[in-house]
Amino acid sequence: MEIHSEMSVRNGRGWRIRVRVFMALAVTLALSALTLTSSRAEAGDSDRLILISLDGVRTQEIFLGLDEELLMKSNEGKKKEDVELYRRFHGSTPEESRAKLMPFLWNEWIPGHGAILGNRHRENGVPMKLVNRRRFSYPGYAEILTGSAHDAEITSNDKIQNPFPTVMDYLRQQWELSDTGIAAFSSWDVIPFIVSREAGSIFTNGGFQHYQSEDPRIRVIDEAQFEQPTPWDSVRHDFTTFSFAMDFLKKNQPRALYLSLGETDDWAHMDRYDMVLDSLYRTDKYLRQLWNFLQSSPFYRNRTTVILCTDHGRGDNIYNWSSHNSLLPGAEFVWMAAFGPGIKHRGEWDPQEPATQSQIAATLCATAGLDITKFIPGASGPVKGLISSD
Numbered sequence: 608m609e610i611h612s613e614m615s616v617r618n619g620r621g622w623r624i625r626v627r628v629f630m631a632l633a634v635t636l637a638l639s640a641l642t643l644t645s646s647r648a649e650a651g652d653s654d655r656l657i658l659i660s661l662d663g664v665r666t667q668e669i670f671l672g673l674d675e676e677l678l679m680k681s682n683e684g685k686k687k688e689d690v691e692l693y694r695r696f697h698g699s700t701p702e703e704s705r706a707k708l709m710p711f712l713w714n715e716w717i718p719g720h721g722a723i724l725g726n727r728h729r730e731n732g733v734p735m736k737l738v739n740r741r742r743f744s745y746p747g748y749a750e751i752l753t754g755s756a757h758d759a760e761i762t763s764n765d766k767i768q769n770p771f772p773t774v775m776d777y778l779r780q781q782w783e784l785s786d787t788g789i790a791a792f793s794s795w796d797v798i799p800f801i802v803s804r805e806a807g808s809i810f811t812n813g814g815f816q817h818y819q820s821e822d823p824r825i826r827v828i829d830e831a832q833f834e835q836p837t838p839w840d841s842v843r844h845d846f847t848t849f850s851f852a853m854d855f856l857k858k859n860q861p862r863a864l865y866l867s868l869g870e871t872d873d874w875a876h877m878d879r880y881d882m883v884l885d886s887l888y889r890t891d892k893y894l895r896q897l898w899n900f901l902q903s904s905p906f907y908r909n910r911t912t913v914i915l916c917t918d919h920g921r922g923d924n925i926y927n928w929s930s931h932n933s934l935l936p937g938a939e940f941v942w943m944a945a946f947g948p949g950i951k952h953r954g955e956w957d958p959q960e961p962a963t964q965s966q967i968a969a970t971l972c973a974t975a976g977l978d979i980t981k982f983i984p985g986a987s988g989p990v991k992g993l994i995s996s997d
């Protein structure tokens with residue numbers, strides 16, 4: 608408006624010029640608003656973050672799909688073609704099999720929206736590894752969430768409050784998030800102890816724990832977790848955890864969410880390869896549901912970055928695949944996938960140097976323009992070449 612009056616005074620040619628100048632100004636403003644909007648969308652705002660972990664999922668199943676030898680071990684004497692899971696997940700190539708096992712991940716999510724790394728099974732494939740040498744869950748989740756390994760301090764899966772600050776602590780503080788602005792949902796009841804250094808500072812719901820909701824469907828699922836227990840004391844079914852997390856997401860629109868699914872590891876420990884496969888297939892459905900919701904929500908659409916990862920690998924052959932520990936070869940190999948505007952859409956990709964699990968926290972933060980080392984000095988940096996602003 609100031610420009611308008613200055614121009615009209617200087618030209619002194621009455622209302623016609625004033626209207627023309629005003630129109631030109633309006634058009635300029637509208638155009639620059641348009642340019643701003645589109646360049647923001649192209650640059651990729653990423654200011655909502657979701658971390659998802661699947662417990663103990665091997666690179667074999669993620670990148671190669673069905674391990675036929677392993678499946679047939681528990682179906683001795685049968686013809687492959689008579690085994691239902693063989694018919695469902697067999698492919699003539701690893702690419703075909705993995706896409707049958709996790710169709711959303713391989714056919715839609717990775718090609719359309721993100722990148723995956725850690726395929727050590729292909730020629731010149733660059734592995735992704737744990738830094739911690741313990742190779743079981745608490746040390747793995749601590750490495751994911753704190754950005755480094757703590758082998759001397761974290762020595763068990765006991766329910767001990769994490770003594771180290773986490774990426775969740777950082778996001779809560781940095782973004783000044785309210786009680787519902789950040790949350791963690793987990794199938795395993797130890798996760799609530801790992802997500803934060805300070806007990807109760809972040810909303811968590813994990814293991815067999817009640818979840819309050821107005822939604823009658825969710826209330827039934829809440830009741831069912833106690834009526835239909837899992838084969839385990841400390842891990843509820845992932846469907847329960849996922850349903851609660853979705854309910855929370857829809858109602859509270861947190862800017863940061865951690866979803867920790869656990870069944871895959873527990874079925875593996877029971878030597879139930881069939882159930883591991885089925886869990887992965889169901890998990891893929893949950894991932895599709897979650898992404899579709901995010902893309903349908905004005906709050907999350909085109910500004911939410913998701914990182915998907917695992918806490919440890921497992922044994923490499925049909926005799927030791929069900930286990931994982933510091934001495935077992937294969938348990939040190941992990942993988943990671945990332946999606947959304949904060950990520951370069953590279954598809955299946957090998958970084959120049961092997962990535963480590965300790966880089967997940969920094970990578971997640973970097974997609975939102977945050978540097979975790981300002982909060983956790985000594986934390987590993989982000990994976991180079993993966994962040995869209997790199």
Ligand SMILES: [Zn+2]
Nearest residue numbers: 663872876931
């Ligand atoms: Zn395990």
